[in-house]
Amino acid sequence: MLLDAKKRQSFPRKEFSMIPLAVCKIQKIKSWGMLKGNEAHTARERDTPNANPEVNNIRIIGDSSNLDLATLVRHAIGSQKIRSNAVLAVEMLLSASASYFRPNALQEAGTYDKQRLDNFVEASVDWLYSSWENRVVRAELHLDEITPHIHAYIVPLDERGKLNCRALFGGKIKLCELQDSFGSAIEHLGISRGIKGSKATYTTLKKYYAAVNQDSQLINLERFLPKVKISESSEEYRQRIIQILNPEFEIINYQLNQPSHLLKQFNELKRTATQSEKLRQELESELRILKTTIEREELPLGLVAYELGINLDNQWLSKTNAIDLVMRVNQCKFDDALIWLRDKFGEEQMLAAVTNQVASRALSISHQYPTKVFVPPVPDKRLWKEVEKYFQDYYYIPQKLTQTLNQRGLLYADSNNNAVFLARNLSFEITGAYLHSLKTTTNAFSLYPGSKPSGGWFHLSMGGMSHNPITAAMLTASPIESLSLAILNAPHTDRTLYLSIDQIYSNSLLEQHIPIPVQFLQNVPNVVITIPNKNVAAIKKLLPHSTKLQPKTTWNKELQQRQGVKNYATLE
Numbered sequence: 001m002l003l004d005a006k007k008r009q010s011f012p013r014k015e016f017s018m019i020p021l022a023v024c025k026i027q028k029i030k031s032w033g034m035l036k037g038n039e040a041h042t043a044r045e046r047d048t049p050n051a052n053p054e055v056n057n058i059r060i061i062g063d064s065s066n067l068d069l070a071t072l073v074r075h076a077i078g079s080q081k082i083r084s085n086a087v088l089a090v091e092m093l094l095s096a097s098a099s100y101f102r103p104n105a106l107q108e109a110g111t112y113d114k115q116r117l118d119n120f121v122e123a124s125v126d127w128l129y130s131s132w133e134n135r136v137v138r139a140e141l142h143l144d145e146i147t148p149h150i151h152a153y154i155v156p157l158d159e160r161g162k163l164n165c166r167a168l169f170g171g172k173i174k175l176c177e178l179q180d181s182f183g184s185a186i187e188h189l190g191i192s193r194g195i196k197g198s199k200a201t202y203t204t205l206k207k208y209y210a211a212v213n214q215d216s217q218l219i220n221l222e223r224f225l226p227k228v229k230i231s232e233s234s235e236e237y238r239q240r241i242i243q244i245l246n247p248e249f250e251i252i253n254y255q256l257n258q259p260s261h262l263l264k265q266f267n268e269l270k271r272t273a274t275q276s277e278k279l280r281q282e283l284e285s286e287l288r289i290l291k292t293t294i295e296r297e298e299l300p301l302g303l304v305a306y307e308l309g310i311n312l313d314n315q316w317l318s319k320t321n322a323i324d325l326v327m328r329v330n331q332c333k334f335d336d337a338l339i340w341l342r343d344k345f346g347e348e349q350m351l352a353a354v355t356n357q358v359a360s361r362a363l364s365i366s367h368q369y370p371t372k373v374f375v376p377p378v379p380d381k382r383l384w385k386e387v388e389k390y391f392q393d394y395y396y397i398p399q400k401l402t403q404t405l406n407q408r409g410l411l412y413a414d415s416n417n418n419a420v421f422l423a424r425n426l427s428f429e430i431t432g433a434y435l436h437s438l439k440t441t442t443n444a445f446s447l448y449p450g451s452k453p454s455g456g457w458f459h460l461s462m463g464g465m466s467h468n469p470i471t472a473a474m475l476t477a478s479p480i481e482s483l484s485l486a487i488l489n490a491p492h493t494d495r496t497l498y499l500s501i502d503q504i505y506s507n508s509l510l511e512q513h514i515p516i517p518v519q520f521l522q523n524v525p526n527v528v529i530t531i532p533n534k535n536v537a538a539i540k541k542l543l544p545h546s547t548k549l550q551p552k553t554t555w556n557k558e559l560q561q562r563q564g565v566k567n568y569a570t571l572e
Contacts, residue, residue: 019099019190019191019192020096020097020098020099020100020190020191020192021096021097021191021192021193022096022179022182022183022186022191022192022193023093023094023095023096023097023149024092024093024094024178024179024182024183025092025093026090026091026092026093026169026175026178027090027091027092027093028087028090028165028169029087029088029089029090029091030085030086030087030088031088032070032088035069035070035073035088035089036068036069036070038069038091038153039068039069039070042091042140042142042151043069043140044057044144048144051142051144051145052110052144052145053144054144054465054466054467055110055143055144055465055466056143056144056404056408056466057140057141057142057143057144058140058141058143058400058404059138059139059140059141059403059407060121060125060139060140060141060150060400061125061128061136061137061138061139061152062137062138062139062140069089069137069138069153072137072138072153073088073089073137073153073155075137076134076135076137076155076157077155077157077163078161080161080162080163082163083163086163086165087156087163087165088155088163089137089153089154089155089156090153090154090155090156090165090168090169091151091152091153092150092151092152092153092154093149093150093151093152094124094149094150094152094182095147095148095149095150096120096147096186096189096191097147097191098146098147100116100120100189100190100191101113101116101117101120101147101148103116109146109147110144110145110146110465111465112143112147112148114491114492115491116189117148118491119189120148120186120189120191121141121150123185123186123188123189124150124185124186125139126185127181127182127185127186128152128154131181132154135154135155135156135157136152136153136154137153137154137155138152138153139151139152139153154168156168156169179193180193299322299341299345299349299352299353299356301320301321301322301325303345304322304325304326304341304344305325307344308325308326308329308330310329321353321356321357321360322341322353322356322357323337323338323341323353323354323357324357326340326341338350338354341353372450374430374431374432374433374450374451374452375450376420376422376430376432376433376448377414377416377418377420377433377435377448378414378415379412379413379414379420380412380413380414380415381412381413382413383413383414383415383417384406384412384413386413386417386438387402387406387411387412387413387419387438388402388403388406390419390438391419395480395483395484395556395559395560396484396556396559396560397480397483397484397487397559398487401483401486401487405460409422410422410458410460411479414435416435417437417438417439418435418436418437418438419435419436419437419438420433420434420435420436420448421433421434421435421436421445421458421479421500422458423451423453423456423457423458424456424457424458424459425455425456425457425517426459426517426520429456430456431451431452431455431456432447432448432450432451432452432453432455432456433447433448433451434446434447434448434451434458434478434479434500435447435448436479436480445478445479453515454515457499457500457501457515457516457517458479458482458499458500459482459497459498459499459500460482460483460486460497460498461495461496461497461498462486462489462490462492462495462496462498463491463492463493463494463495463496464492464494464495465495468495469495470495470496470497470524471494471495471496471524471525471526472494472495472496472497472524472525472526472527472528473496473497473498473499473521473524473526473527473528474486474489474496474497474498474499474528474530475499475501475516475527475528475529475530475531475539476498476499476500476501476530476531476555477500477501477530477531477532477554478500479500480556481500481530481554481555481556482498482499482500483498484554484555484556484558484559485498485530485555486498487559488555488558488559488562497524499516499517501515501516501531516539516542518542518543521543521546522542522543522545525545526547527543527545527546527547528546528547528548528549529543529546529547529548529549530548530549530550530551530555532550536548
């Protein structure tokens with residue numbers, strides 16, 4: 001469940017033209033191949049032209065062990081013999097008109113009011129469970145298309161536990177009852193079931209997606225507008241027209257506001273920007289090395305060659321340093337070369353030559369070996385259930401949030417009974433991992449060997465869209481503190497970054513090396529320091545615009561004290 005709120009929110013009724021309508025469509029799945037294809041679409045295992053790849057969808061019902069859909073359906077069916085024409089599963093799409101999810105921004109396809117979304121998801125999940133119980137094997141919340149919607153998969157088992165789709169969904173009467181039931185479940189949200197007995201054409205899932213994926217949508221009024229019934233009032237006719245046209249206009253708005261070529265252009269620009277940032281960092285590192293080398297090169301080789309009585313134009317001489325040059329020409333040892341340089345140029349120049357020689361040799365050695373790539377701990381899927389339960393029981397971290405982190409590969413279990421939090425730089429490259437033992441109930445972490453604590457952090461973003469700029473950043477003391485504070489702050493109106501700083505042992509060390517992305521944070525309007533007081537002053541020297549926010553104990557303790565705070569927060 002996304003939400004634990006028990007009170008349902010009621011909405012005042014508006015003019016009928018603005019009353020959103022319920023959407024409930026089904027599709028029968030009669031083969032394992034068809035089931036696999038459906039899963040590939042809903043789980044985004046293949047490219048979907050009308051979906052924004054930068055927005056993440058959420059599994060709201062389903063096995064956290066990441067079993068494939070076919071396996072879940074087989075488990076539900078059991079050992080019974082399956083008829084050749086049997087319906088293996090029913091895919092159900094649940095949604096509402098765009099006017100419900102974004103009442104004040106109808107033209108902004110892909111956006112939604114978070115509270116309204118939460119209310120809709122809660123009511124829909126309650127309805128699914130109450131109607132079909134454990135026959136619902138999976139449900140995905142899609143946020144990457146025109147309007148939020150839910151794909152639910154139901155194994156059609158009758159009261160005897162036998163596959164019998166006709167008993168549950170067969171005929172117009174059953175479908176009408178289905179619409180009535182779902183309409184009643186979300187009526188308190190201000191969503192209308194629509195006109196019972198309407199002659200409007202029922203749009204199947206397949207036709208619905210075919211319409212969305214069209215390059216263009218033409219309005220044929222002769223096809224859409226129904227004929228007036230003799231016994232029908234003008235208001236009834238108006239309602240029928242609204243019910244018919246709303247889905248079509250929703251599709252058109254999406255195609256007008258989010259053409260696929262613009263989306264591809266955006267993704268390409270983002271990919272190029274990431275590559276450019278990586279190149280910039282590499283060049284910046286090389287520039288620092290070059291600058292250091294030049295600053296230390298106070299003894300020109302030409303002057304040393306002149307004192308040695310040789311011509312520096314020789315190829316082998318142009319690629320050396322002062323000390324090696326003296327040792328080679330004079331055929332002497334290192335000590336003798338130092339004395340020669342001291343006598344010719346003084347101690348200061350001699351020391352500069354030594355520094356430059358060491359730097360040159362260090363660079364030569366460094367370039368002989370490739371940079372080691374961090375290899376994180378190997379996941380152990382068998383222990384993931386234990387990790388979920390552990391964080392829920394001891395830290396009150398909602399299971400939904402840990403599941404989302406696990407699906408992104410940011411949190412998992414290893415074979416040593418640890419919860420593994422991956423650290424990444426701001427280019428999303430994995431730089432290390434933090435281990436949290438399931439045998440402890442203290443908010444403590446150990447660094448996995450090979451990790452680079454100053455090169456990356458455990459971080460996540462909440463609120464807004466993935467392409468929106470970060471307008472707020474929360475610096476926390478650990479991954480658990482980041483998750484706890486994110487839950488306490490939900491819902492997020494602005495895109496907010498939660499960044500866990502590695503443990504700092506002293507102020508002196510902090511002043512020498514700040515393990516935070518200073519340059520990035522300097523451009524974030526609202527930076528909040530939520531780590532212990534002893535380290536705040538040093539960070540504020542680098543980020544004078546930042547503010548501090550201190551919990552009474554820890555953010556997780558505050559979360560535990562407020563057990564009722566289980567806000568659903570979208571992770572992006």
